Amino acid sequence: GAGVSQSPSNKVTEKGKDVELRCDPISGHTALYWYRQSLGQGLEFLIYFQGNSAPDKSGLPSDRFSAERTGGSVSTLTIQRTQQEDSAVYLCASSFGSGGSLNEQFFGPGTRLTVL
């Protein structure tokens, strides 16, 4: 498919363990965003990548969260020492650019993380 893909679709982990979430953006999209959606809530911005530039981490909730983007394409969001409040759906989005008018963000299906 040509859309944004994320893996795994579901992840159940124990408190204190580390997890890695993967995002494959649409080919040719230079901008990549991670959002978090807690139960019954809207989406909360976490981090933004533009090409190979240093990411903007202003939305990350704590230093347990980190992300990287290799080769300006695939991105991995890592949560260390997971806590129960980290349980949420993690959504990745990509867009062709980041400024201007529409530059619609296309979303992946998300990874549902459950921390026991």
Add this chain to the structure above:
Amino acid sequence: AQKITQTQPGMFVQEKEAVTLDCTYDTSDPSYGLFWYKQPSSGEMIFLIYQGSYDQQNATEGRYSLNFQKARKSANLVISASQLGDSAMYFCAMRELIRTGANSKLTFGKGITLSVRP
């Protein structure tokens, strides 16, 4: 800072009727974009419609139209001829248009649940 407010509780509409989902926003940016996304129970976010702050006409996209009232800072989504498949969560979102980088992130409201009755 930007803020999106969606305060309606769960909405119900009869199949084939029209429904309006409310969205108000607050921003100090002179140039911004407003978006509506649909999130069915499967979880994916589906882009529905976009309105730029300087667009002269209200956006329309098939059965979706956006009632944009700039002075009132509202951007309500109107769905005409509701279908059973329209049952979902609907999110209003906005972002700046001039600056790039993380300022291009979307700010979302908390969403509205729409249920279409047969």
